[in-house]
Amino acid sequence: MSPRDLIHFEEVSISAHIEIRKQASPNNNSSTSAERPISTTLTMPIGRAMVISVEKNGRARMARSPVLPVCHWPFSGVDCEVTTGTAQDGRCKKASVEERGIAREVMNQTDMTHLSELRNSQSALCNGAIMTNGQTKDSNLAHGLVRKVLNNSDGNGQKKPMVSLTHLPKRPPIDIQFLDMSYSVSEGHKRGYKTILKGINGKFRSGELTAIMGPSGAGKSTLMNILAGYKTSHLSGSVLINGKDRNLRKFRKLSCYIMQDDRLLPYLTVREAMMVSANLKLGKDISVSAKRAVVEEIIETLGLLDAATTLTLNLSGGQRKRLSIALELVNNPPVMFFDEPTSGLDSSTCSQLIALLKSLARGGRTIVCTIHQPSARIFELFDNLYVLAEGQCIYQGRVNGLVPFLASLGLECPSYHNPANYVMEVACGEHGDWNSKLVTAVNNGKCNNYNQPLSQSKSTSNKNVSLDGTATSGPTDREDDLALLKTVVSTGDYTAIAMPAITAQDSLAQLNNESKQASGGAGMIPPSTERKLIPGAGTESTGASTLTASAAHTAPMTTTASTTATTLATDGNPAADATGPLLGTAVVPLPGQTAQTQTGCKATCTTSLLDSTESVSITVPKKQAGFPTSGWMQFWILLKRTMITIMRDQTLTQMRLLSHVIVGAIIGMIYYDIGNDASKIMSNAGCIFFTTMFTMFTAMMPTILTFPTEMAVFVREHLNYWYSLKSFYFAKTIADLPFQVLFTSVYVIVVYYLTSQPMDPKRVGMFVLICILTSLVAQSLGLLIGAGMSVETGVFLGPVSTIPIILFSGFFVNFDVIPSYLQWVTYVSYVRYGFEGAMVSVYGMDRAKLACTEIYCHFRSPKKFLEEMSMDNAEYWIDATALFGFFIALRVIAYFVLRWKLHSIR
Numbered sequence: 001m002s003p004r005d006l007i008h009f010e011e012v013s014i015s016a017h018i019e020i021r022k023q024a025s026p027n028n029n030s031s032t033s034a035e036r037p038i039s040t041t042l043t044m045p046i047g048r049a050m051v052i053s054v055e056k057n058g059r060a061r062m063a064r065s066p067v068l069p070v071c072h073w074p075f076s077g078v079d080c081e082v083t084t085g086t087a088q089d090g091r092c093k094k095a096s097v098e099e100r101g102i103a104r105e106v107m108n109q110t111d112m113t114h115l116s117e118l119r120n121s122q123s124a125l126c127n128g129a130i131m132t133n134g135q136t137k138d139s140n141l142a143h144g145l146v147r148k149v150l151n152n153s154d155g156n157g158q159k160k161p162m163v164s165l166t167h168l169p170k171r172p173p174i175d176i177q178f179l180d181m182s183y184s185v186s187e188g189h190k191r192g193y194k195t196i197l198k199g200i201n202g203k204f205r206s207g208e209l210t211a212i213m214g215p216s217g218a219g220k221s222t223l224m225n226i227l228a229g230y231k232t233s234h235l236s237g238s239v240l241i242n243g244k245d246r247n248l249r250k251f252r253k254l255s256c257y258i259m260q261d262d263r264l265l266p267y268l269t270v271r272e273a274m275m276v277s278a279n280l281k282l283g284k285d286i287s288v289s290a291k292r293a294v295v296e297e298i299i300e301t302l303g304l305l306d307a308a309t310t311l312t313l314n315l316s317g318g319q320r321k322r323l324s325i326a327l328e329l330v331n332n333p334p335v336m337f338f339d340e341p342t343s344g345l346d347s348s349t350c351s352q353l354i355a356l357l358k359s360l361a362r363g364g365r366t367i368v369c370t371i372h373q374p375s376a377r378i379f380e381l382f383d384n385l386y387v388l389a390e391g392q393c394i395y396q397g398r399v400n401g402l403v404p405f406l407a408s409l410g411l412e413c414p415s416y417h418n419p420a421n422y423v424m425e426v427a428c429g430e431h432g433d434w435n436s437k438l439v440t441a442v443n444n445g446k447c448n449n450y451n452q453p454l455s456q457s458k459s460t461s462n463k464n465v466s467l468d469g470t471a472t473s474g475p476t477d478r479e480d481d482l483a484l485l486k487t488v489v490s491t492g493d494y495t496a497i498a499m500p501a502i503t504a505q506d507s508l509a510q511l512n513n514e515s516k517q518a519s520g521g522a523g524m525i526p527p528s529t530e531r532k533l534i535p536g537a538g539t540e541s542t543g544a545s546t547l548t549a550s551a552a553h554t555a556p557m558t559t560t561a562s563t564t565a566t567t568l569a570t571d572g573n574p575a576a577d578a579t580g581p582l583l584g585t586a587v588v589p590l591p592g593q594t595a596q597t598q599t600g601c602k603a604t605c606t607t608s609l610l611d612s613t614e615s616v617s618i619t620v621p622k623k624q625a626g627f628p629t630s631g632w633m634q635f636w637i638l639l640k641r642t643m644i645t646i647m648r649d650q651t652l653t654q655m656r657l658l659s660h661v662i663v664g665a666i667i668g669m670i671y672y673d674i675g676n677d678a679s680k681i682m683s684n685a686g687c688i689f690f691t692t693m694f695t696m697f698t699a700m701m702p703t704i705l706t707f708p709t710e711m712a713v714f715v716r717e718h719l720n721y722w723y724s725l726k727s728f729y730f731a732k733t734i735a736d737l738p739f740q741v742l743f744t745s746v747y748v749i750v751v752y753y754l755t756s757q758p759m760d761p762k763r764v765g766m767f768v769l770i771c772i773l774t775s776l777v778a779q780s781l782g783l784l785i786g787a788g789m790s791v792e793t794g795v796f797l798g799p800v801s802t803i804p805i806i807l808f809s810g811f812f813v814n815f816d817v818i819p820s821y822l823q824w825v826t827y828v829s830y831v832r833y834g835f836e837g838a839m840v841s842v843y844g845m846d847r848a849k850l851a852c853t854e855i856y857c858h859f860r861s862p863k864k865f866l867e868e869m870s871m872d873n874a875e876y877w878i879d880a881t882a883l884f885g886f887f888i889a890l891r892v893i894a895y896f897v898l899r900w901k902l903h904s905i906r
């Protein structure tokens with residue numbers, strides 16, 4: 001008997017409620033031998049069997065069995081099947097089966113406690129740390145954290161806290177609505193403005209996964225950037241959050257934007273990156289252990305445990321994407337925007353990723369993605385679709401409402417054709433010029449029928465029905481979400497999530513309802529709406545949505561979702577907000593649906609994020625008006641992170657250190673022992689000049705090459721409200737310092753020693769100092785170039801802009817020779833100060849005459865040589881101060897360039 005198998009559904013199942021009761025050890029006395037029920041509700045796709053197993057460590061596993069060739073609703077009149085298994089004496093009694101689910105007994109003695117903990121912890125992730133039975137509110141609530149106390153009995157009927165886990169901060173659900181949204185960009189001085197979005201409207205609801213689709217250039221990214229708050233200028237129209245004008249600052253704290261390219265720092269491990277995120281996003285009021293718990297939960301839930309100690313550099317594409325999500329999940333943002341999350345991923349990883357997003361959405365989050373031409377299988381995973389063409393909306397509503405909507409206008413999607421492809425063809429004009437008609441239809445409300453909130457049928461389905469058929473308070477949607485998320489993560493079986501929680505009756509009623517609407521109330525289902533999706537492409541993801549393309553599982557729900565999100569509205573009055581719907585949308589019950597049904601749905605269909613009683617503790621603390629952590633804390637965290645990444649970067653650090661030593665040794669050998677030889681004084685000046693050049697270029701070029709990568713990460717993190725530009729910049733500046741000082745010193749000391757420069761400590765110190773200052777100025781210049789332009793431009797511009805600076809350094813041309821109208825340039829040549837300061841350190845300060853190894857040495861007197869170089873009046877400390885001034889000035893300029901860059905992104 002395999003210890004892995006618990007129950008094996010061999011036949012088609014639709015949904016099942018499994019209740020496992022494990023008796024305590026027979027050795028226990030009766031008072032402590034109470035059964036510990038562990039139950040969960042699973043939703044399984046039609047046409048699929050599912051293997052549910054419990055591993056020895058107590059982890060639940062679900063895996064999809066081979067696809068059965070069932071594409072139709074096979075059990076007319078059967079809503080679900082209820083199966084149970086009861087473990088006795090450590091073994092599972094053969095499960096009783098109702099209807100068609102056949103459960104095979106197979107259970108090893110497994111301590112189910114861990115499973116229970118796991119379920120609860122992951123449930124919290126799915127649902128945004130929602131309070132469940134047995135949880136207690138404590139002071140953590142004030143900080144938005146919930147401590148979990150499992151529902152466990154000690155045998156005396158007393159609830160005892162079994163495990164304390166910290167969880168995600170609680171957040172309000174957020175519905176985003178945009179009205180009459182237009183956006184234009186300037187095309188240049190005389191070319192005027194180009195309108196990209198043309199007065200579009202739409203609404204993205206919490207708990208739903210929405211796809212924005214459209215041909216290339218339709219304005220998808222633009223729309224998402226606007227909604228995410230990244231673009232704020234040249235914009236008209238309004239964005240409403242739960243029915244009220246958006247307060248951008250507050251909104252950005254509760255939303256995140258996960259960009260197409262996963263911008264991660266390469267030299268941090270997954271766990272380290274997560275801890276940085278937790279430290280920055282959760283604030284100092286939350287203990288380190290609580291942060292660790294959050295991090296570990298997310299890492300495990302998103303399937304990153306195996307890669308927890310892997311550098312992000314070595315992660316696979318799917319893992320990178322999941323890490324990007326995990327980093328943002330730390331503070332549990334209720335709104336998540338994804339720009340083409342599936343790009344560059346294989347189809348299986350794509351499916352898993354979208355299923356993961358769907359499960360996150362089911363936790364009460366509002367998830368919006370732009371996506372290009374998804375497969376039918378992935379397409380069906382979305383709840384909602386927003387299609388753009390030429391900056392206008394040509395469809396918004398349920399994914400499975402698309403085909404009937406198009407059909408109602410005369411656009412028949414051919415059988416066995418992916419609707420996602422079809423709508424893209426329509427948007428691109430391959431079927432004629434339909435866009436204006438579609439826009440008009442959308443504006444006239446023709447797709448409103450397909451744009452209802454997600455079905456409340458979860459509450460009316462039999463998921464929570466006990467074996468005797470009575471309603472129970474057992475498994476909740478949260479547990480369901482746990483099971484779904486667990487399925488996705490542990491087995492990659494996303495199909496469970498593809499299954500809309502819908503009963504046959506709901507489905508048929510809905511179908512009829514929509515058919516009536518789509519066919520002008522004729523009550524007949526148009527033939528086109530009965531089409532099936534392509535087997536293997538669309539049907540594989542199954543679920544009720546595969547019954548017919550038009551089987552929208554919708555039922556209007558009350559709009560109390562908004563009642564908790566009062567802090568986002570500009571002038572939100574929590575008291576007022578909590579008392580009524582904020583969305584201002586009239587709710588019209590579907591035929592056959594009573595108001596009572598809807599009320600019931602409110603309590604159970606939606607996540608408890610929508611429970612207004614919880615909204616009190618959800619409110620973001622006032623002290624978080626700015627970033628979650630103080631400026632100094634941000635600086636400290638970023639400083640540590642930057643130093644770790646610099647140290648681990650072999651190119652930037654280890655190779656650089658090595659190259660400084662090697663080149664220093666080579667230069668030392670070439671100019672060996674010439675420092676006190678008057679006959680080789682020009683060669684020695686060349687050595688000093690080369691030293692200045694080397695320290696300059698080795699400081700500037702790596703910065704030009706690496707800063708754009710850092711900057712990309714910075715932009716993502718800053719725009720997602722992790723920390724301020726000031727903290728980042730200050731930390732970057734300070735973290736760079738010790739490394740730059742070390743590299744330069746190593747090189748200079750090697751050269752200085754081998755070339756026998758004067759060993760007076762004062763001169764040595766001055767020489768090293770001036771070289772360090774030169775390198776810091778060069779590094780700052782590299783930072784400025786890296787901040788302002790791309791790597792390609794920077795790599796060209798860096799050296800090119802340095803050449804004139806070198807020419808005016810005083811080595812190639814004496815200052816006296818330079819024409820007077822160009823002499824001012826020598827003052828802005830920082831190399832001049834570096835070279836001059838180095839020369840003064842070696843030959844200035846009344847150095848004694850040099851030794852002469854030839855018959856005649858013209859420059860035995862160092863002073864005379866300095867006169868020859870037009871440096872006899874040079875003051876070392878003026879040079880050093882000038883370099884320091886350059887350093888500060890360039891850093892300040894680079895800071896403002898970064899600010900401008902951030903501003904220009906918007």
Ligand SMILES: Nc1ncnc2c1ncn2[C@@H]1O[C@H](COP(=O)(O)OP(=O)(O)OP(=O)(O)O)[C@@H](O)[C@H]1O
Nearest residue numbers: 185186194196214215216217218219220221222223
């Ligand atoms: N700054 C700009 N100046 C001029 N045109 C711009 C600017 N930004 C965007 N556009 C134009 O706006 C249109 C929409 O761009 P957007 O990036 O939103 O398209 P998209 O639908 O996301 O396309 P894709 O799928 O190819 O990424 C494009 O035609 C683009 O050229």
